[in-house]
Amino acid sequence: MKDRLKRLYQLQEIDKQLDELESLRGDLPGTVSALEAEMEGQVYSIEEKKKKIEQDKAQKEENESEMIRILDEQKKFRAQLVSVRNNKEYDAMTKQIDRCSEDIQRFEKENAAITDAITSNETDVTESLPRIETKRAELEEKKSHLLEIIQANEVEEQKLRTERAELQKHITPQDFSLYNRIRTAKKGLAVVTIDRDACTGCHNVVPAQRQLEIRRNNRVFNCEYCGRILVSAEISGLAPTEE
Numbered sequence: 342m343k344d345r346l347k348r349l350y351q352l353q354e355i356d357k358q359l360d361e362l363e364s365l366r367g368d369l370p371g372t373v374s375a376l377e378a379e380m381e382g383q384v385y386s387i388e389e390k391k392k393k394i395e396q397d398k399a400q401k402e403e404n405e406s407e408m409i410r411i412l413d414e415q416k417k418f419r420a421q422l423v424s425v426r427n428n429k430e431y432d433a434m435t436k437q438i439d440r441c442s443e444d445i446q447r448f449e450k451e452n453a454a455i456t457d458a459i460t461s462n463e464t465d466v467t468e469s470l471p472r473i474e475t476k477r478a479e480l481e482e483k484k485s486h487l488l489e490i491i492q493a494n495e496v497e498e499q500k501l502r503t504e505r506a507e508l509q510k511h512i513t514p515q516d517f518s519l520y521n522r523i524r525t526a527k528k529g530l531a532v533v534t535i536d537r538d539a540c541t542g543c544h545n546v547v548p549a550q551r552q553l554e555i556r557r558n559n560r561v562f563n564c565e566y567c568g569r570i571l572v573s574a575e576i577s578g579l580a581p582t583e584e
Protein backbone atom coordinates (compact mmCIF):
# COMPACT_ATOMS: atom_id res chain seq x y z
CA MET A 342 0.00 0.00 0.00
CA LYS A 343 2.78 2.35 0.90
CA ASP A 344 4.32 1.83 -2.55
CA ARG A 345 1.00 2.50 -4.18
CA LEU A 346 0.79 5.88 -2.44
CA LYS A 347 4.42 6.65 -3.14
CA ARG A 348 3.97 6.01 -6.83
CA LEU A 349 0.97 8.29 -7.00
CA TYR A 350 2.96 10.94 -5.22
CA GLN A 351 5.88 10.47 -7.56
CA LEU A 352 3.59 10.65 -10.56
CA GLN A 353 2.33 13.95 -9.25
CA GLU A 354 5.90 15.24 -8.85
CA ILE A 355 6.76 14.33 -12.43
CA ASP A 356 3.59 15.95 -13.72
CA LYS A 357 4.36 19.09 -11.72
CA GLN A 358 7.70 19.36 -13.49
CA LEU A 359 6.11 18.69 -16.88
CA ASP A 360 3.52 21.37 -16.16
CA GLU A 361 6.30 23.79 -15.30
CA LEU A 362 8.04 23.09 -18.59
CA GLU A 363 4.76 23.62 -20.37
CA SER A 364 4.16 26.90 -18.56
CA LEU A 365 7.55 28.17 -19.77
CA ARG A 366 6.03 28.19 -23.22
CA GLY A 367 3.34 30.42 -21.82
CA ASP A 368 0.76 31.48 -24.34
CA LEU A 369 3.33 31.35 -27.14
CA PRO A 370 1.75 28.35 -28.91
CA GLY A 371 -1.62 30.12 -28.85
CA THR A 372 -0.11 33.40 -30.01
CA VAL A 373 1.69 31.65 -32.85
CA SER A 374 -1.40 29.91 -34.15
CA ALA A 375 -3.50 33.08 -33.83
CA LEU A 376 -0.88 35.03 -35.81
CA GLU A 377 -0.74 32.29 -38.42
CA ALA A 378 -4.51 32.38 -38.87
CA GLU A 379 -4.47 36.18 -39.08
CA MET A 380 -1.70 36.12 -41.70
CA GLU A 381 -3.51 33.50 -43.75
CA GLY A 382 -6.64 35.65 -43.71
CA GLN A 383 -4.79 38.76 -44.80
CA VAL A 384 -2.88 36.98 -47.55
CA TYR A 385 -6.12 35.48 -48.80
CA SER A 386 -7.82 38.87 -48.82
CA ILE A 387 -4.95 40.40 -50.83
CA GLU A 388 -5.05 37.57 -53.33
CA GLU A 389 -8.78 38.08 -53.75
CA LYS A 390 -8.29 41.81 -54.30
CA LYS A 391 -5.56 41.19 -56.86
CA LYS A 392 -7.89 38.82 -58.71
CA LYS A 393 -10.65 41.43 -58.64
CA ILE A 394 -8.26 44.06 -60.04
CA GLU A 395 -7.37 41.76 -62.95
CA GLN A 396 -11.04 41.04 -63.63
CA ASP A 397 -11.87 44.75 -63.52
CA LYS A 398 -9.03 45.60 -65.88
CA ALA A 399 -10.22 42.97 -68.34
CA GLN A 400 -13.79 44.27 -68.10
CA LYS A 401 -12.59 47.82 -68.69
CA GLU A 402 -10.69 46.79 -71.80
CA GLU A 403 -13.69 44.89 -73.09
CA ASN A 404 -15.85 47.99 -72.57
CA GLU A 405 -13.32 50.13 -74.38
CA SER A 406 -13.31 47.87 -77.44
CA GLU A 407 -17.09 47.92 -77.38
CA MET A 408 -17.05 51.73 -77.27
CA ILE A 409 -14.71 51.86 -80.27
CA ARG A 410 -17.06 49.56 -82.14
CA ILE A 411 -20.09 51.73 -81.28
CA LEU A 412 -18.27 54.93 -82.27
CA ASP A 413 -17.43 53.33 -85.58
CA GLU A 414 -21.05 52.35 -86.04
CA GLN A 415 -22.20 55.84 -85.15
CA LYS A 416 -19.81 57.29 -87.72
CA LYS A 417 -21.38 55.09 -90.38
CA PHE A 418 -24.90 56.22 -89.37
CA ARG A 419 -23.79 59.84 -89.57
CA ALA A 420 -22.41 59.25 -93.05
CA GLN A 421 -25.68 57.65 -94.11
CA LEU A 422 -27.64 60.63 -92.77
CA VAL A 423 -26.78 62.70 -95.85
CA SER A 424 -28.29 60.16 -98.18
CA VAL A 425 -31.68 59.63 -96.50
CA ARG A 426 -34.66 59.94 -98.80
CA ASN A 427 -37.36 61.08 -96.40
CA ASN A 428 -38.11 62.31 -92.88
CA LYS A 429 -39.00 58.87 -91.64
CA GLU A 430 -35.60 57.54 -92.68
CA TYR A 431 -33.97 60.61 -91.20
CA ASP A 432 -35.71 60.07 -87.86
CA ALA A 433 -34.80 56.41 -87.79
CA MET A 434 -31.17 57.22 -88.49
CA THR A 435 -31.06 59.96 -85.85
CA LYS A 436 -32.51 57.53 -83.35
CA GLN A 437 -29.69 55.06 -84.12
CA ILE A 438 -27.09 57.80 -83.67
CA ASP A 439 -28.63 58.81 -80.32
CA ARG A 440 -28.73 55.22 -79.17
CA CYS A 441 -25.02 54.92 -79.92
CA SER A 442 -24.33 58.05 -77.83
CA GLU A 443 -26.35 56.62 -74.95
CA ASP A 444 -24.51 53.33 -75.11
CA ILE A 445 -21.17 55.10 -75.10
CA GLN A 446 -22.20 57.18 -72.11
CA ARG A 447 -23.28 54.08 -70.27
CA PHE A 448 -19.91 52.39 -70.90
CA GLU A 449 -18.06 55.53 -69.88
CA LYS A 450 -19.94 55.63 -66.61
CA GLU A 451 -19.32 51.95 -66.02
CA ASN A 452 -15.61 52.34 -66.73
CA ALA A 453 -15.33 55.30 -64.37
CA ALA A 454 -16.79 53.15 -61.59
CA ILE A 455 -14.45 50.30 -62.50
CA THR A 456 -11.46 52.65 -62.44
CA ASP A 457 -12.45 53.80 -58.94
CA ALA A 458 -12.74 50.20 -57.78
CA ILE A 459 -9.34 49.34 -59.25
CA THR A 460 -7.70 52.34 -57.56
CA SER A 461 -9.28 51.53 -54.23
CA ASN A 462 -8.25 47.87 -54.36
CA GLU A 463 -4.75 48.75 -55.50
CA THR A 464 -4.41 51.14 -52.56
CA ASP A 465 -5.62 48.43 -50.20
CA VAL A 466 -3.10 45.96 -51.57
CA THR A 467 -0.22 48.45 -51.42
CA GLU A 468 -1.10 49.48 -47.90
CA SER A 469 -1.53 45.98 -46.53
CA LEU A 470 1.72 44.60 -47.91
CA PRO A 471 3.96 46.29 -45.30
CA ARG A 472 1.43 45.36 -42.59
CA ILE A 473 1.65 41.73 -43.62
CA GLU A 474 5.44 41.90 -43.68
CA THR A 475 5.42 43.26 -40.12
CA LYS A 476 3.12 40.45 -39.03
CA ARG A 477 5.26 37.90 -40.80
CA ALA A 478 8.35 39.16 -38.99
CA GLU A 479 6.50 39.08 -35.67
CA LEU A 480 5.34 35.54 -36.38
CA GLU A 481 8.83 34.38 -37.30
CA GLU A 482 10.22 35.86 -34.10
CA LYS A 483 7.57 34.21 -31.92
CA LYS A 484 8.03 30.91 -33.70
CA SER A 485 11.79 30.85 -33.23
CA HIS A 486 11.39 31.86 -29.59
CA LEU A 487 8.97 28.99 -29.08
CA LEU A 488 11.32 26.61 -30.83
CA GLU A 489 14.18 27.76 -28.59
CA ILE A 490 12.16 27.04 -25.48
CA ILE A 491 11.07 23.67 -26.75
CA GLN A 492 14.59 22.70 -27.76
CA ALA A 493 16.08 23.92 -24.49
CA ASN A 494 13.76 21.66 -22.52
CA GLU A 495 13.56 18.80 -24.94
CA VAL A 496 16.03 16.56 -23.10
CA GLU A 497 14.49 17.20 -19.70
CA GLU A 498 10.97 16.76 -21.01
CA GLN A 499 11.89 13.48 -22.70
CA LYS A 500 13.52 12.23 -19.51
CA LEU A 501 10.41 13.08 -17.49
CA ARG A 502 8.12 11.45 -20.04
CA THR A 503 10.17 8.26 -19.98
CA GLU A 504 10.12 8.23 -16.18
CA ARG A 505 6.40 8.82 -16.22
CA ALA A 506 5.76 5.98 -18.66
CA GLU A 507 7.92 3.65 -16.57
CA LEU A 508 6.11 4.65 -13.39
CA GLN A 509 2.73 4.21 -14.98
CA LYS A 510 3.49 0.54 -15.57
CA HIS A 511 3.49 0.09 -11.79
CA ILE A 512 0.26 1.95 -11.17
CA THR A 513 -3.06 0.17 -11.43
CA PRO A 514 -5.45 1.47 -14.11
CA GLN A 515 -7.91 2.28 -11.31
CA ASP A 516 -5.39 4.41 -9.42
CA PHE A 517 -4.23 6.01 -12.64
CA SER A 518 -7.73 6.98 -13.68
CA LEU A 519 -8.54 8.23 -10.18
CA TYR A 520 -5.38 10.33 -10.29
CA ASN A 521 -6.22 11.71 -13.73
CA ARG A 522 -9.78 12.47 -12.74
CA ILE A 523 -8.70 14.52 -9.72
CA ARG A 524 -5.84 16.13 -11.63
CA THR A 525 -8.15 17.28 -14.39
CA ALA A 526 -10.73 18.59 -11.93
CA LYS A 527 -8.19 20.24 -9.65
CA LYS A 528 -6.03 22.13 -12.12
CA GLY A 529 -3.14 19.72 -12.16
CA LEU A 530 -2.82 18.87 -8.48
CA ALA A 531 -4.16 15.46 -7.47
CA VAL A 532 -1.82 14.30 -4.71
CA VAL A 533 -1.01 16.65 -1.84
CA THR A 534 0.65 16.63 1.54
CA ILE A 535 -0.38 18.04 4.90
CA ASP A 536 1.39 21.11 6.15
CA ARG A 537 0.67 22.68 9.55
CA ASP A 538 -2.44 20.50 9.88
CA ALA A 539 -3.85 21.70 6.58
CA CYS A 540 -4.34 20.16 3.15
CA THR A 541 -1.75 21.84 0.89
CA GLY A 542 -4.22 21.68 -1.97
CA CYS A 543 -7.06 23.69 -0.46
CA HIS A 544 -5.60 24.85 2.89
CA ASN A 545 -8.48 23.45 4.91
CA VAL A 546 -7.63 21.84 8.21
CA VAL A 547 -7.36 18.06 8.22
CA PRO A 548 -8.76 16.67 11.51
CA ALA A 549 -6.17 15.18 13.86
CA GLN A 550 -7.80 11.75 13.80
CA ARG A 551 -7.69 11.72 9.99
CA GLN A 552 -4.04 12.82 10.00
CA LEU A 553 -3.27 9.87 12.22
CA GLU A 554 -4.96 7.53 9.77
CA ILE A 555 -3.14 9.08 6.84
CA ARG A 556 0.18 8.54 8.61
CA ARG A 557 -0.52 4.81 8.64
CA ASN A 558 -0.20 4.84 4.86
CA ASN A 559 -2.56 1.94 4.49
CA ARG A 560 -5.26 3.36 2.30
CA VAL A 561 -6.06 6.21 -0.07
CA PHE A 562 -7.56 9.18 1.74
CA ASN A 563 -9.11 12.10 -0.06
CA CYS A 564 -9.30 15.56 1.41
CA GLU A 565 -12.90 16.01 2.52
CA TYR A 566 -12.93 19.56 1.13
CA CYS A 567 -11.15 19.38 -2.21
CA GLY A 568 -11.11 15.65 -2.91
CA ARG A 569 -7.37 15.51 -3.55
CA ILE A 570 -5.42 12.47 -2.40
CA LEU A 571 -3.67 13.22 0.90
CA VAL A 572 -0.35 11.54 1.63
CA SER A 573 1.81 11.52 4.72
CA ALA A 574 5.21 13.13 5.11
CA GLU A 575 6.72 9.70 4.99
CA ILE A 576 5.35 9.19 1.51
CA SER A 577 6.37 12.58 0.22
CA GLY A 578 9.81 12.38 1.79
CA LEU A 579 10.81 8.95 0.57
CA ALA A 580 11.83 7.62 -2.77
CA PRO A 581 9.62 4.75 -3.89
CA THR A 582 11.04 1.36 -3.30
CA GLU A 583 11.70 -0.79 -6.33
CA GLU A 584 9.67 -3.88 -6.78
Ligand SMILES: [Zn+2]
Nearest residue numbers: 540543564567
Ligand atom coordinates in the same frame (compact mmCIF):
# COMPACT_ATOMS: atom_id res chain seq x y z
ZN1 LIG B 1 -7.98 19.81 0.29
